[in-house]
Amino acid sequence: MAIIKTAILQTHVYTDKFRNITQAAELLASPELQGIDLAVLPEMFCCPYENKYFPEYAEPERGDTWEKCSRLAAEYGIYLVAGSMPERDEAGNIYNTSYVFDRNGHQSGKHRKMHLFDIDVKGGQYFKESDTLTPGDQVTVFDTEFGKMGLCICYDFRFPELARLMVDEGAQVIIVPAAFNMTTGPLHWELMFRQRAVDNQVYTIGAAPARDLNAGYQSWGHSIAADPWGKVLMEMEEKPDVKVVKLDLDEVKKVREQLPLLKHRRGDIYALTTFSL
Numbered sequence: 001m002a003i004i005k006t007a008i009l010q011t012h013v014y015t016d017k018f019r020n021i022t023q024a025a026e027l028l029a030s031p032e033l034q035g036i037d038l039a040v041l042p043e044m045f046c047c048p049y050e051n052k053y054f055p056e057y058a059e060p061e062r063g064d065t066w067e068k069c070s071r072l073a074a075e076y077g078i079y080l081v082a083g084s085m086p087e088r089d090e091a092g093n094i095y096n097t098s099y100v101f102d103r104n105g106h107q108s109g110k111h112r113k114m115h116l117f118d119i120d121v122k123g124g125q126y127f128k129e130s131d132t133l134t135p136g137d138q139v140t141v142f143d144t145e146f147g148k149m150g151l152c153i154c155y156d157f158r159f160p161e162l163a164r165l166m167v168d169e170g171a172q173v174i175i176v177p178a179a180f181n182m183t184t185g186p187l188h189w190e191l192m193f194r195q196r197a198v199d200n201q202v203y204t205i206g207a208a209p210a211r212d213l214n215a216g217y218q219s220w221g222h223s224i225a226a227d228p229w230g231k232v233l234m235e236m237e238e239k240p241d242v243k244v245v246k247l248d249l250d251e252v253k254k255v256r257e258q259l260p261l262l263k264h265r266r267g268d269i270y271a272l273t274t275f276s277l
């Protein structure tokens with residue numbers, strides 16, 4: 001039986017970068033989180049989600065924030081999906097990047113958001129990540145002692161092709177640091193996590209920042225876990241919160257055996273490979 005005790009941390013995002021890391025450290029030290037296997041932080045957990053902050057808060061890989069997250073993973077002997085943070089490469093490009101650390105604090109995964117969040121909904125949410133960010137171009141699946149997990153960031157998860165590529169690479173859980181907004185969140189957030197879970201027969205995990213009414217961008221919050229049947233195991237409200245969910249990978253196996261969607265695909269007719277538009 002492979003049960004993964006997974007903590008989802010819906011944290012407040014402070015403008016003081018290091019307060020955000022201290023907050024994560026304090027939560028990981030709390031008695032309720034002892035014995036967990038995996039912890040997941042939100043998208044931009046250490047940087048307010050606004051274009052003006054991304055260049056200012058950006059750090060290279062192995063920078064201070066990376067280092068502190070690596071130490072936390074090693075200290076608590078957990079897998080840590082360190083939400084996401086702005087990463088600056090040597091050429092000066094900035095990415096929205098999620099690092100994964102294993103139980104020894106070694107980096108075991110890295111995903112650069114591939115689909116930049118550029119939307120303009122009349123009377124609703126406007127955002128243009130491409131004003132400051134550069135997109136990544138790699139599908140990310142990382143290894144754990146439990147099996148493979150897929151990783152993408154927020155808007156990435158809207159693209160079903162990406163989730164399917166992760167599943168084709170063996171993912172049984174898809175983890176999504178995310179920060180949906182007040183326009184799309186109410187209608188699409190839960191639906192998306194349930195739908196990707198059903199289509200791909202995986203657990204889906206979304207970790208969002210808590211809503212801050214004083215922030216420039218209002219996060220929908222509602223961090224969530226759905227099982228491979230599409231059932232919501234846990235969904236938070238908008239305030240800071242931490243919940244532990246148990247992911248049973250035998251369930252993935254059972255669902256895939258009893259309702260063999262992945263086997264019944266007609267790959268001879270529809271080739272789900274990367275395509276150009």
Ligand SMILES: NC(=O)CCC(=O)C(=O)O
Nearest residue numbers: 117154155179180181184
């Ligand atoms: N940070 C994001 O990518 C937000 C995505 C979002 O809100 C959406 O509707 O998609």
